[in-house]
Amino acid sequence: MTKGVARRKIAAAAVAAAIAGLAGSPAHGAESPARGAEDDGSWAKDFSFNLSGYARAWVSMNLEDQPELDAIDKKSKGKLSMVRGSLLLDADARTGPVKWKAIGRLDREAKTDYLRDLERLRETNGTAGGNSILDNYNQRELRELWAEVPLGDRVTVKAGKQQLVWGESDFFHAMDLVHGYDLSWRLFFEGENEEWRKPLTLISTKIRVPEADGMLAAYVRPGWDSCESIGNTYDIRGGRWFFQPYRGFDLSTVTNKDCKHPDGDYRDVTGGVRWSGEAYGLSYSFAWLSTFSADPVANSTFRPFEKAPTGSVFDLIHPKIDVYGMTVSGYSGPLDAVLSAEIAYTQDQPYNVGTGAFLDPKVPGNVGIGLGGVKKKDTLTTMLRIDKNLGLEGLLGTSRPSFSSIQLFDTQVLNFKESDDLVRLFAYGTPLTEHNTILTAFTTLNYRNDTINPGFAIGFDLTHGGGFAIPSVSMTLSEQWLAKIEADLFWTGDRSSKVPFSNQKSQLFGYFDNASQIVFRLTRQF
Template identity: 40%
Template sequence: MVRKDNTSIMKVGGFLLGFGGLLAASTPALAVDLNYGDGPNFDIKYSGYARATVGVLLEDHDETAADDKWRMNQARATLNLDFDIKTGPLNWKVITRFEHEHQTDYLDDLEDRINETSSTFGGSFYSNYGKGGRKGDFMEQYETTDEVMDMLREIYFDWAVTDRLFVRIGRQQLVWGESDFFQAMDVVHGYDYRGRLFYENNEEWRKPLFLFNFNLDLYEWGGSLNWFIRPGKWDRNEDMGSNYNAEGGRWIPHPYRGADFSQFSGIYDTDHKAGDWDKTTYGIRWNGTWGSMGYSLSYMKAFVTDIPVMNPNPGMSGNPGFTMQGVTVNSYAEDPKKGKLLGDWIFPEIDIFGLSMNYFSMKLDSTLSAEVAYIPNRPYNYGALQSDLPGWEGVVEKDIMKIMLRIDKEFKWMDVLGTHRPSLSSVQLFDTWIMNYDDDDEIVEFASFGSKKKEHTVYLTFFTLLNYTRDTINPSFVIGTDLSNGGGFAIPAVEFVWGDDWRLKVEADLWWNDGDKKKVCGTPDTSGASAASAGMAGCSQGFGAGWLGKRENSAALMDWFADDNQIVVKLTRQF
């Protein structure tokens, strides 16, 4: 039966109005004065916001039977409280967050599909989430504040040990680097990508860690030395790495929205010898000036945080009922420990050497920035491009260079566009260069997607912000494109401001691609193929009669999110 949802717009309006009414009614309670004392020994101040976020799909998706256009795919309520506390010589910061997400009809359909997929395999494998799950509810991946340490997002104190040495100790965020959209050096922490993609405020989605963060002022040398130590066993496993909708959900790439990969593979192997999260990580950075140019030199021992690596089970190609189309599968460093059929996801340990520069050009009236990160032996998945699971043949290590170039400039468009002050615009070019590239390696961007990674992967982004009526109406526009593989995204938005408290932002998240997502691979080697895959002419479908989607060997990052156009509305009450 096809489910029709003709009340989506009413549900969106009802959610926003109901949440806004709750905020308005609670304003007197939120305005309680929490400042105590006027001496240096004890003082508390607070700020924060409450927000309702609603996402509405603009296109239909193949993973559900319903017409998904105009259906809600997100309805989230967030309360963020930020406390500044002074106790003698220590200045404390405590940031708390409380979130709740409503299970929309769209998410309910994805959960049903996951359970249907589990039944297709005769009950041999069970979804980790959903009605037939073994761990919990499908929505647990979006309910990100169900434990005390999730609600207590950051807690640290600052201590001026001397007039030169400053230390910050506790659960915190540390940002190194100059990049905005595609990080080169901002990799101390992982990110939670389950609720959003990369066009949100990174501060809200970066995963804090327990750090000893030191800064030594060496002004006689024209700079400062910043270093950090992360004691390995002080963080929870869920604080490490980055989170993706591996269990199925609204931001796993198409066509896997209704597939739970954790049925067949461990979510993360936390103690793999190539990426043991209990190991101590650290970094050191010199920040200095050279004439009118600012620069930094840095080294970091960290973990891969952008895209995890699959450590395939070396015996899965011989497993009855599943064949990798004649591929011989090998393992990265050691056998999977989680007992899963296909293998385990890991975030390997890496070394990063970085250089950043920024300079204000009087001639261009612009700020010029650059960042270079050299990462030796960065692991990638490779091979099996003509199979159901491209990239799962194994792991190969490559030396890479990440390069970012950016120019920021204010344009005086007051007379042309009617803005009331100069408008900030930014252009950023980002390149990932595989230095010892070999086309025969068949490296993929992400295991399960068959587009062969190129020697250079180059993204170009542009951002501009306009301000009208004394910053009460603020349109913005972001656009990005993949110069190496095609496709891109655009985010037109406008924010309305009422007084010091209320904000309403409406944005459209739009994608375009060159159709590669819908192409299928060439004729595979069907020798020894499973019955489910061998009978699919032209390899248009794969293992499990299409449950793992169409086979393809040309879909790159921007193709993964084809058909994901949506409207996002955010109503915020600041206090």
Template identity: 40%
Template structure:
């Protein structure tokens, strides 16, 4: 769930909010896309000489393959949106890179703009209706202006060699840890923005939130390893740039059935807002990371530790708006509520410690690569309470609003990558890539009576052990001009899964077309907003979100 973008001027922010800055970045992206040859040939221009210029112009279009739940305050479903256009998004990205020898620098800017669709207009209209029934004053959201349209400085760093064995990289950047591309185990340095595309974008760097940081790497050649040290100053990064952002604004990727309802302006005093200054979740606090990477025989491995915000926000409920019901568990945050007096609670990102190990190796006999990722979190926050006041002996407006418990969580991932010779079977032009990944969660101090929930606002109870398996097959035809793929996943504990068939078409050096269908399966879902809570879990949140996507990219 969770995530909001607060557009504000901040002297420490690297997002571009002022009108002249937006215009400058837009002009730069446009100029680069139409006049790269002129820039490259301007040898007499000292400012542009020797800069490497690249980027893309990209158009997204998506259509609903089923009818999303969109219910207004009158309790009626608004129209049938099956096959309606759900997204028309245009993105421009510009990369400037220059190598000065021992020092290098890179600047990346990205602009995103959405065109109105009939479905999007109805989402906005229903949201305005819900806010008018009793939502908090001043908390309404304009989906296009506040969520989807964006201009951002994605990278702005300088990197260089302090010594023959010491490298430093300072500025706005992305750091990728771990061995997996799907779910976050050790890749917790950054949050992700899942509001406009959920987890489906194939390039993680498009969803990952960059941060201003100091990134130091010390090589130890005699030990076949290196030590990476990260320092992320909290006050030099905006609060909304930390942790994962989910669609709680009621947009097209809001968890079913909450489309058209923003948590910040939910009616009847049930609204929930973000608090980036909570004493145990203060985004002004600094974050730190250490990671040793090395070789042990044929094995590549890493050992790491990171302290920073929990990737997913949890709800810190307001005791004043939960009268007359005994709280099941209040946890370590009892009495530390910082939000407004009339709100049901606040979204916070408690700081956690993540300890992890990764390993990988190639085995010549079966001709495959095995990799694993193990993470231990001694203070993982969970919301508690599987029932709401309206549904039973609950203690809050929604499931999970009984408080927060910190649990000892062990997470693991095991992966096999293999090249499959399917040329005689499928007629591919070269061997195909196949990968399968198994993800596991184990709460080592699990107690069923605590009633942990997987997501606040939904009644799905967390199990002591849970697993998800995913697999991807990527094939190639016509000398890599036609590249079909199939991704599947299954929730082995809570039920449901996904199937994503896709094809990527390459035309020369510049044009790429991706066609993709996103199809979800679930065992249970919630049919009515703000009522009828049941044990809905991960893939039930995506009910009604089956879609077809077309993505056209011109890269330069």
């Protein structure tokens, strides 16, 4: 069976499951009228409408100088990297048995002196003339628009632009791959995934099976979304969250995003099926989905992958992948904690080829920094987590026990061979390793009946060194006003070199070198 046929069968299975949701409700439910249908004018009687939302402001400031700005004799430490405002409107309605949802958001930023400096850098590195740097960050979008209808007592079907969350991990995602994330204006500081996730137009269904203590969920993505809706979006135009040392380098001048690549056409139908349930005191799930690779790879003009790129150097593409995963969680009495595990097998995860410098004279024919082609590898992603409430009331004077969590996250490249010459990330010449392991932990303290909540998160790259720390304080000022302040601090360690193009170990936290910042957020809810 070819991979194309297998993918079509995956999509067909998801379609069949969704159709089962439409047509497979129990016989007694099919014979009974919809809720409230026995009363004349029930749709009018059951009508309800609610509008809520927030106005939000962000301000962030650099805590370190960035070497890129030396080219124009500027410093970044102490400068405002973001002044941003957002307005979100969330409308809920019900007409009889049908539930409706619409969410819209408007985002606008001011061009700070720091952003002007980054635009000036484009002139020094030959990438001037592109769009304003604010095009990275100013957005307006209808984020969600869907209707959900129950069919009998067991089945609900939702159609429209929506979000689906399949997975257990927080900082890094093993199975939460239905959607990509918009990381262009914010790459690291904490927030709600619902704000960063890119919604998709889906038909989804949930079928409750109480006899088996479980539920079958399925979705179909018909391929009606825009090109920008698939995969993760990064700040490649040289903005504040482009990886060092590329701040101020507008990569969009030498590349295009190809959403019609033969191996990653955004118009293709994708979908998935997930079973979740409870047994023997454990919660578990199994999932199977066909989607697009979250992180893009470079289709290079030097080593084209299935199709010649249109960009002058390369195109960004999101090849399709198949993911099979499972989760399990349960309470441990001896530890007084909830233990969770998640594992995902990804078939045909794409990677770029070509370590070392761009053109290495010592290796004839070598094309480095990830522009030597694309190779696919199966991967195994594993997450282990322990969640526990710590009784710190006597020690720290908190109002109640403090929620804490530790996660160990590992991605393994199966059938790994150094001769494959895979790179961790294009635009760097550093090799991919067989294992990439991250350890994270966080805790939240609660004071004054949860109106003041200090928090602390920390993470370590156990494979390459480096890590992050995020101290924060969230405050409820009133029923309408919320505030949060946090610091995002990074270090690289001895095993994560910060030199690109060099075949050295410039790994995950090397990308974040000199990116430490402090962020303030103020929200007015209504």
